[in-house]
Amino acid sequence: MTDIFIFGASGFARETADVAISNGYTPVFVIRDEGGSDDLSDFGGVIAEPELSRQSGADCAIGIADVSIRRRIVDTFGPAFQFPALIHPLASFGHRQREVAEASEGTIICAGARFESRITLGRFGVFNLNSTICHDSIVDDFCHIAPGANLSGYVHLHEGVWVGTGAAINQGSPEAHRQIGRNTMIGSGAVVVQDCDADSVYVGVPARKRA
Ligand SMILES: CC(C)(COP(=O)(O)OP(=O)(O)OC[C@H]1O[C@@H](n2cnc3c(N)ncnc32)[C@H](O)[C@@H]1OP(=O)(O)O)[C@@H](O)C(=O)NCCC(=O)NCCS
Structure with missing residues (x-):
């Protein structure tokens, strides 16, 4: 299964992971600081946002509902990553x-x-x-x-x-x-x-x- 990097670590991130799994992906959650996430061990891995730069070109999804944060992620990571439907x-x-x-x-x-x-x-x-x-x-x-x-x-x-x-x-x-x-x-x-x-x-x- 291919990894997909999901921004966020709360309820909507897990909903997004559910959709990603149903599309054949393995979810890896991307968090902004290593301290603040839910226990996501039942879903997949977790990495801190700076580590994502090593995965350039990979598939990503935004598991955060807030529209302003969604825009920031697209502005920052859109050029180097793929965001499939x-x-x-x-x-x-x-x-x-x-x-x-x-x-x-x-x-x-x-x-x-x-x-x-x-x-x-x-x-x-x-x-x-x-x-x-x-x-x-x-x-x-x-x-x-x-x-x-x-x-x-x-x-x-x-x-x-x-x-x-x-x-x-x-x-x-x-x-x-x-x-x-x-x-x-x-x-x-x-x-x-x-x-x-x-x-x-x-x-x-x-x-x-x-x-
Ligand atoms: C409308 C909404 C954005 C307002 O949020 P808020 O600004 O934090 O509002 P508050 O909770 O402080 O409530 C302010 C007033 O609006 C009323 N109010 C809040 N949401 C309301 C709603 N959906 N319908 C009618 N009145 C509402 C509150 O009763 C309160 O009234 P009061 O001043 O007479 O006591 C929010 O309540 C809402 O409906 N969000 C959508 C939630 C949602 O769909 N979540 C999906 C997650 S996937």
């Missing part, structure tokens, strides 16, 4: 969507995620357990769709959007996608019925911008 075998795809997902650098798709048709994906997305992405939606770079969140058709998530656990985003239309602005966070359980501004937090049913 990791797709759990229990994810499912509509017509030609698997090819779209496979071409999406650094994207992690967990068990139960479902992609319908004519979806456009950026790079380094996270599609967590049982999330659903309906037809004609656009998901830009570094978005995170938490477990059980649902995007209806014609939704456009701009870069760095986080959609919380169990949230729903109502559909846009062929003329006007439902727009969720850059770096906005949709709280768990929210139901979004209008476009959302950038750099904001929306919560509730219907979702309202938090002051």
Whole structure:
């Protein structure tokens, strides 16, 4: 089995490792300081971040949810390493969507995620357990769709959007996608019925911008 170097050492790193194992990899966790990680001996090895330079060209994945940390890792390690899309075998795809997902650098798709048709994906997305992405939606770079969140058709998530656990985003239309602005966070359980501004937090049913 080929090693894959997974940044992070917490719960999401282990979820990422689970997807990597299902793709035939042996996970090796990459931590920033040697003191701070969980016991990961049941999953694979652990190395400190500076040691990674010896593995130039190797496959990597980002097992950290925080969008700003994800961006830092890509800026620092993107030029010298590979970040293949990791797709759990229990994810499912509509017509030609698997090819779209496979071409999406650094994207992690967990068990139960479902992609319908004519979806456009950026790079380094996270599609967590049982999330659903309906037809004609656009998901830009570094978005995170938490477990059980649902995007209806014609939704456009701009870069760095986080959609919380169990949230729903109502559909846009062929003329006007439902727009969720850059770096906005949709709280768990929210139901979004209008476009959302950038750099904001929306919560509730219907979702309202938090002051
Ligand atoms: C919306 C969210 C980002 C707010 O986080 P925060 O800024 O730390 O907010 P706090 O926990 O300090 O709560 C602030 C207020 O918002 C309310 N609130 C927090 N999350 C809420 C939610 N999802 N829906 C409705 N209200 C919420 C709190 O009750 C609190 O209200 P109060 O001021 O009347 O007491 C966060 O609660 C959330 O939903 N994150 C997504 C979690 C998730 O999906 N995790 C997935 C892991 S894979």
